[in-house]
Amino acid sequence: xxxxxxxxxxxxxxxxxxxxKHINQQxxxxxxxxxxxxxxxxxxxxxxxxVKKIVAGLDEYDLARLIEILDISHRRKLVSIIGxxxxxxxxxxxxxxxxxxxxDSLDENxxxxxxxELDSDDAVEVLENMDDEEQxxxxxxxxxxxxxxxxxxxxxxxxxxxxIMSREFVSMPDSWTVKEARQFxxxxxxxxxxxxxxxxxxxxxxxxxGEITLDKLLRAKPDLKLxxxxxxxxxxxxxxxxxxxxxxxxxxxxxxxxxVVDTKGRLIGVINIDDVVEIVxxxxxxxxxxxxxxxxxxxxxxxxxIFKSRSVWLxxxxxxxxxxxxxVGGFQDMIAQLSVLAVLMPIxxxxxxxTGQQTLAVVVRSLATxxxxxxxxxxxxxxxxxxxxxxxxxxxxxxxxxxYFWRPEQVMLSYIIALAMLCNLVVASLAGILIPLTLNKCKxxxxxxxxxxxxxxxxxxxxxxxxxLAKLLLF
Amino acid sequence: xxxxxxxxxxxxxxxxxxxxKHINQQxxxxxxxxxxxxxxxxxxxxxxxxVKKIVAGLDEYDLARLIEILDISHRRKLVSIIGxxxxxxxxxxxxxxxxxxxxDSLDENxxxxxxxELDSDDAVEVLENMDDEEQxxxxxxxxxxxxxxxxxxxxxxxxxxxxIMSREFVSMPDSWTVKEARQFxxxxxxxxxxxxxxxxxxxxxxxxxGEITLDKLLRAKPDLKLxxxxxxxxxxxxxxxxxxxxxxxxxxxxxxxxxVVDTKGRLIGVINIDDVVEIVxxxxxxxxxxxxxxxxxxxxxxxxxIFKSRSVWLxxxxxxxxxxxxxVGGFQDMIAQLSVLAVLMPIxxxxxxxTGQQTLAVVVRSLATxxxxxxxxxxxxxxxxxxxxxxxxxxxxxxxxxxYFWRPEQVMLSYIIALAMLCNLVVASLAGILIPLTLNKCKxxxxxxxxxxxxxxxxxxxxxxxxxLAKLLLF
Numbered sequence: 001x002x003x004x005x006x007x008x009x010x011x012x013x014x015x016x017x018x019x020x021k022h023i024n025q026q027x028x029x030x031x032x033x034x035x036x037x038x039x040x041x042x043x044x045x046x047x048x049x050x051v052k053k054i055v056a057g058l059d060e061y062d063l064a065r066l067i068e069i070l071d072i073s074h075r076r077k078l079v080s081i082i083g084x085x086x087x088x089x090x091x092x093x094x095x096x097x098x099x100x101x102x103x104d105s106l107d108e109n110x111x112x113x114x115x116x117e118l119d120s121d122d123a124v125e126v127l128e129n130m131d132d133e134e135q136x137x138x139x140x141x142x143x144x145x146x147x148x149x150x151x152x153x154x155x156x157x158x159x160x161x162x163x164i165m166s167r168e169f170v171s172m173p174d175s176w177t178v179k180e181a182r183q184f185x186x187x188x189x190x191x192x193x194x195x196x197x198x199x200x201x202x203x204x205x206x207x208x209x210g211e212i213t214l215d216k217l218l219r220a221k222p223d224l225k226l227x228x229x230x231x232x233x234x235x236x237x238x239x240x241x242x243x244x245x246x247x248x249x250x251x252x253x254x255x256x257x258x259x260v261v262d263t264k265g266r267l268i269g270v271i272n273i274d275d276v277v278e279i280v281x282x283x284x285x286x287x288x289x290x291x292x293x294x295x296x297x298x299x300x301x302x303x304x305x306i307f308k309s310r311s312v313w314l315x316x317x318x319x320x321x322x323x324x325x326x327x328v329g330g331f332q333d334m335i336a337q338l339s340v341l342a343v344l345m346p347i348x349x350x351x352x353x354x355t356g357q358q359t360l361a362v363v364v365r366s367l368a369t370x371x372x373x374x375x376x377x378x379x380x381x382x383x384x385x386x387x388x389x390x391x392x393x394x395x396x397x398x399x400x401x402x403x404y405f406w407r408p409e410q411v412m413l414s415y416i417i418a419l420a421m422l423c424n425l426v427v428a429s430l431a432g433i434l435i436p437l438t439l440n441k442c443k444x445x446x447x448x449x450x451x452x453x454x455x456x457x458x459x460x461x462x463x464x465x466x467x468x469l470a471k472l473l474l475f
Numbered sequence: 476x477x478x479x480x481x482x483x484x485x486x487x488x489x490x491x492x493x494x495x496k497h498i499n500q501q502x503x504x505x506x507x508x509x510x511x512x513x514x515x516x517x518x519x520x521x522x523x524x525x526v527k528k529i530v531a532g533l534d535e536y537d538l539a540r541l542i543e544i545l546d547i548s549h550r551r552k553l554v555s556i557i558g559x560x561x562x563x564x565x566x567x568x569x570x571x572x573x574x575x576x577x578x579d580s581l582d583e584n585x586x587x588x589x590x591x592e593l594d595s596d597d598a599v600e601v602l603e604n605m606d607d608e609e610q611x612x613x614x615x616x617x618x619x620x621x622x623x624x625x626x627x628x629x630x631x632x633x634x635x636x637x638x639i640m641s642r643e644f645v646s647m648p649d650s651w652t653v654k655e656a657r658q659f660x661x662x663x664x665x666x667x668x669x670x671x672x673x674x675x676x677x678x679x680x681x682x683x684x685g686e687i688t689l690d691k692l693l694r695a696k697p698d699l700k701l702x703x704x705x706x707x708x709x710x711x712x713x714x715x716x717x718x719x720x721x722x723x724x725x726x727x728x729x730x731x732x733x734x735v736v737d738t739k740g741r742l743i744g745v746i747n748i749d750d751v752v753e754i755v756x757x758x759x760x761x762x763x764x765x766x767x768x769x770x771x772x773x774x775x776x777x778x779x780x781i782f783k784s785r786s787v788w789l790x791x792x793x794x795x796x797x798x799x800x801x802x803v804g805g806f807q808d809m810i811a812q813l814s815v816l817a818v819l820m821p822i823x824x825x826x827x828x829x830t831g832q833q834t835l836a837v838v839v840r841s842l843a844t845x846x847x848x849x850x851x852x853x854x855x856x857x858x859x860x861x862x863x864x865x866x867x868x869x870x871x872x873x874x875x876x877x878x879y880f881w882r883p884e885q886v887m888l889s890y891i892i893a894l895a896m897l898c899n900l901v902v903a904s905l906a907g908i909l910i911p912l913t914l915n916k917c918k919x920x921x922x923x924x925x926x927x928x929x930x931x932x933x934x935x936x937x938x939x940x941x942x943x944l945a946k947l948l949l950f
Contacts, residue, residue, distance in 0.1 A: 036850045061728050069850045095846075185693055195690050196671040196731075214689035215670050218660055251752060253536050256671075273748050277726060280752055284759030285840055291763070292836035293829065299837065299846045303858050307865040310833050314826065314866060318873065321825040328818045335814040342817035343804045346824070350796040350934065351789065354768065358785050361767035362774065365760055371570075371774045375511045375544045383778050390782040391789060398793065459825065 031066055039066065043077050051081055064093035067102065072302060076105045084110035088117035092125055097300040100129055112141040120149035121166045121275075128154065128163065161246050162239040164279070165260040165269030168192040174200035174209045174227035178220045181212075197257055199267060200230050206266040208236050208259045236261040239268065246271060247279040248370055287368055290447035291361065293317075316452050324349070324459035331467040334475060340410075341470055344403065344417055349462030351395060352424040356454045359384050359432025364447050367440050381433055388429025392422040416473055420466035424458065427465075431457040506541055514541065518552050526556055539568035542577065547777060551580045559585035563592035567600055572775040575604055587616040595624035596641045596750075603629065603638065636721050637714040639754070640735040640744030643667040649675040649684045649702035653695045656687075672732055674742060675705050681741040683711050683734045711736040714743065721746060722754040723845055762843055765922035766836065768792075791927050799824070799934035806942040809950060815885075816945055819878065819892055824937030826870060827899040831929045834859050834907025839922050842915055856908055863904025867897040891948055895941035899933065902940075906932040 035054075042051040055063060055078070067075055067090070079086065079102050091099060091114055103111055103126070115123050115138060123146060127135050135154075139147055149167050156162025170191060172181055181198065185191065198217060200210045210230030212220075220229045237246055237258045249255065250273060260269040285296040293313030298306050328335070328345070335342050363380075366372035372380060400418030407413055435453045436446035510529075517526040530538060530553070542550055542565070554561065554577050566589055569577060578586055578601070590598050590613060598621060602610050610629075614622055624642050631637025645666060647656055656673060660666065673692060675685045685705030687695075695704040712721060712733045724730065725748060735744040760771040768788030773781050803810070803820070810817050838855075841847035847855060875893030882888055910928045911921035 031850070033849050065727070068846070069848065071851070071854055182693070185690070191690070194688055196688070213669060213671070214693065215660070215666070218657070218689065218693065251756065252540070254749060256749060273752065274729060274731060277748065277752055277755055280755050281726065281759065281844075284756065284763065285844075288759065288763040288766070288840055289836055291767075292832045294833040294837045296837070296840060299841050299851070299855065303861040303865065306858065306862045310830075310862065311866055311869055313833065314829060314870060315873075317829045318822070318826060318870060321822045322877065324825070325818050325822050328821065329815075332814045332818060335817045336811060339807045339811035339814070339817070340804075342810045342814070342820075343800050343807060345817075346803065346821060346934070346938075347793070347796045347800050349821070350799070350930070351793060354789060354792045355785075357767045358769040358788065361764055361769045362771070365763055365771060366774050369756075369760075371543070373544065374508050375506070376546070376774070379546055380774065383781065386778040387781045387785065390778065391786055394786055395789060395793060398790075402797070455825070459821070463821075 031062060031069065036066065036069055039078070040070070040074060043070075043074050043081075048081050051078065055082060060087050060089040060093055063087065064090045068095055068098050068300065072101060075101060079105040084113050086114070088114045092118065092122040095297060095300050096129060097297040099126065101300075103130070108137055108141075111138055116143055116146060118146075119166065119168055120146060120153060121164060123150050124153045124163055128158065156239055159243045160239065161237050161241045161243065161260045161271060162269070164243055164246070164275055165239070165271050166192075166275075167269050169199060169270040170195050170197075171199040171201055171267060172226070173203040174225070174230060175203055176226050177222065178217060178224050178226065178229060179222040181217060181226055182222070198226075199259055199270065200226055201267050208234060208261060208267045210234055211257075211259070213256075234259060236265070236267070237271065239263070243279050244283050244368070247276050247283065250276045251280070283368065287364060287447045290445065291364060291451055293451065313452075317455070320452055320456045321459065323456065324463055327460050327463045328467065331463075331471065334467065334471055338470070338474065340407065340413065341467060344413070345463055345466050347399060348417065348420045348424050348466045349459045351399075351421060352428040352458035352462045353455055355388065355391060355425050356428035356432040356458045357451075359387075359429050360436060360450055360454055363433050363436045364450060367436060367446055377437065381430075381437075384429045384433045385426065388426040389422075391429075392425035395425060396422040412473055416469045417466065420462070420469050423465045424462045427461050428454075428458045431461075506537060506544065511541065511544055514553070515545070515549060518545075518549050518556075523556050526553065530557060535562050535564040535568055538562065539565045543570055543573050543775065547576060550576060554580040559588050561589070563589045567593065567597040570772060570775050571604055572772040574601065576775075578605070583612055583616075586613055591618055591621060593621075594641065594643055595621060595628060596639060598625050599628045599638055603633065631714055634718045635714065636712050636716045636718065636733075636735045636746060637744070639718055639721070639750055640714070640746050641667075641750075642744050644674060644745040645670050645672075646674040646676055646742060647701070648678040649700070649705060650678055651701050652697065653692060653699050653701065653704060654697040656692060656701055657697070673701075674734055674745065675701055676742050683709060683736060683742045685709055686732075686734070688731075709734060711740070711742070712746065714738070718754050719758050719843070722751050722758065725751045726755070758843065762839060762922045765920065766839060766926055768926065788927075792930070795927055795931045796934065798931065799938055802935050802938045803942065806938075806946060809942065809946055813945070813949065815882065815888065816942065819888070820938055820941050822874060823892065823895045823899050823941045824934045826874075826896060827903040827933035827937045828930055830863065830866060830900050831903035831907040831933045832926075834862075834904050835911060835925055835929055838908050838911045839925060842911060842921055852912065856905075856912075859904045859908045860901065863901040864897075866904075867900035870900060871897040887948055891944045892941065895937070895944050898940045899937045902936050903929075903933045906936075 039051060039054060042054070055066075058066065067078060070078060075098065084106065091102065094102060106114070115126060118126065123142075127138060127150060130138070139150060142150065153162055153165075170185070172184060176184075197211050197213050199208060200212065201207060202209050209227060210232040211234060212226060212230045216229065235249070235253075235258070237249070237260050239260050239262050246258065250258065256273050258271045259267055260271060262268045289296045293310065295301070295309050331341075363372065396418040399421050400414040403417050404411065404414040431454050435457070436450045439446040439449060514526060514529060517529070530541070533541065542553060545553060550573065559581065566574060566577065581589070590601060593601065598617075602613060602625060605613070614625060617625065628637055628640075645660070647659060651659075670689075672686050672688050674683060675687065676682060677684050684702060685707040686709055687701060687705045691704065710724070710728075710733070712724070712735050714735050714737050721733065725733065731748050733746045734742055735746060737743050764771045768785065770776075770784055838847065871893040874896050875889040878892050879886065879889040906929050910932070911925045914921040914924060
């Protein structure tokens, strides 16, 4: 997961202005192939001085990008040359897989030094990818405040609001006046690098009561109390809420930030919209990859890792196709007598597979984005059935006609394939919606297993319907 | 496309505080089935008073959601009951397809009234979905300022920065002092409903020179000039830049907002991160749907519309499978002699299809997110080839073994299917990366046509390799 970093390094503090926009006009158009090449040559020739010099000119975003673009061996070499002089802000910017590879090239002390410079949410992001033992080792050596923050975040479930929330935010009692609030903002040393909203809590319970954006605070009358000028229509997010749900609420209600509360309702963190951009991006990628049996980080993985993850999916698929083949096997004698059946049978199965996939993609995505709810599920099933029927009729007609012109002497063959096409396309449409819905009901991620089950239906179904009809009507 | 609305209705102005967070705690958990049901009953019984009463309690987000959840006929009925009393802010919140249906239920005067209440970016979003004639009609009747803004935005290409940018933002000359800036913010009547950053321009050229976030402005010394305290490391976005590219830059560099400039480099608009969330969401959905030959708005479409769009894809697929079938046809005599070949051939084709799809999904997504660049393309091709080789070897062995145990008397069959599997999986892996790369080079969206071309390779290829080898080695 890549994310903007809010660095707390002394360097960043010295620089006034928004460190997030520190972008080199020249490199913003992407690190050109020439640039990357010169680094690669430097790495190949062990010209550490040259490499260090070039890298020193890059900001955290471009250095992260460069590390990602290099292949694994160059990546490791580059990191070992920079060592712990690497800008800590680079690490959270890296793709998850690359991040792991980079940290593997550093020793424990170097990692502790880097993590100590990060904000707690970035630190959590880096730490949660490590194995438990390594994680414990690093945490033990963090500075006390960060250690406490990181430990309590890691106690919340993976991908929960508690993991992604930031603990650096501005909050104050809602009983303060606008003047007091402004005074606090002017004098406090403990403010985050950047903030847009002040979050308000009840002084006694520490529960959130409202929020006020800086533009409103700037323009409000100084003597008014904050609880008069604040926006009190807030929806605190429980710390255990899944990040996908959080992203959904941001999108659905146009939020810019959300307050995270613990089980007692006390304000403990804030999620900002820039983190949500990453979550939306990530979740969409994951669904798309899961449906195809791949993983979104494959670009950065080694051949062996990719092979491992993909072969699991292929084994399942092999099993499914062998079942389909065994259906064909049951009709082997018939095929021996009328081999044209073998020519036509893949058409029915393939059209079914494609039809089912269309429905499946829509349904999996609609479930993820919560566009498919209990109120419109039945209607959607009906719609998919109708679409299957329409397409089934159209393609029954087309394939029937084609086969008739190809083999006019065997009219029955046209009828059989037309009927099989109609049936299989309806089955495929229904399978495409019912399979993910059922998996979803059973709390199984519909993106992951739907595809295989779908093909099991459309292939096995397609062969069985077509060959079965042939047996019934021709023999 | 759904998007936060920044409403300028008198109602919104009266209310102090952040109108975006106006959320009813009770409904935020989603409009329950009971609630939706009571509306449906009201609509069925033509109980307009009941319906109006319930709807009046909903904010723009929940009303938009309710309209989306209803089926087309209820949707139309509800809109005709509310009429032009509908909160204008609801319209930009609606899914594109639903928005069109809702506007179809309103007459021209009602639409003009609604659009006149919107910010220019929301107005553009609503207008760009209309056909040219209707669009012109509406624009003619807008108030002069909005009319000018909308017309100039619509002159920019679809999905460009010029279309999505907001024209309501705060900018001032960088030669002002912090004090002057604050004074302006306190006294100006023309400020947007909400803003977080002040954008700075050169007084003469109107070109952007920097930006300053409100927290920095609040804390800066009053006598300093803005061009001293501002963040000057900005990257203005050209107004013609594609929205996908804009979203990519936001993600890559952790931006919160971006300044949009015209061809002369003058600041003409601003894109905020909350718009980017929608773009990221939309583009990911589109890719996922395109790869499967479906469309992301199918949930809201009528059966006939879904049928039309999906059947186009299926016709192409029919064509591809018929080519594959004709390959099988070429070996028909052989199959008649040895019908076991018909049983085994789908296994090779199907495994190829699945392997190719895994690669395809990764490559299409990586191209969209620009993780695949000229610097790592060759390496990625090599990796996919190796993964194909590894999987090919593994599954050649597995299927060879399975066939051997099934038909020990025909050892040659095991060798043939094993060899065919190896070849087809390598072909599939290479096709999965080379097809989208080639399409991308030819400026064709790889998400849309890759799938069909891939299956043409893996099906036709699978049958040809398997049956061809059988012909060569058995007959």
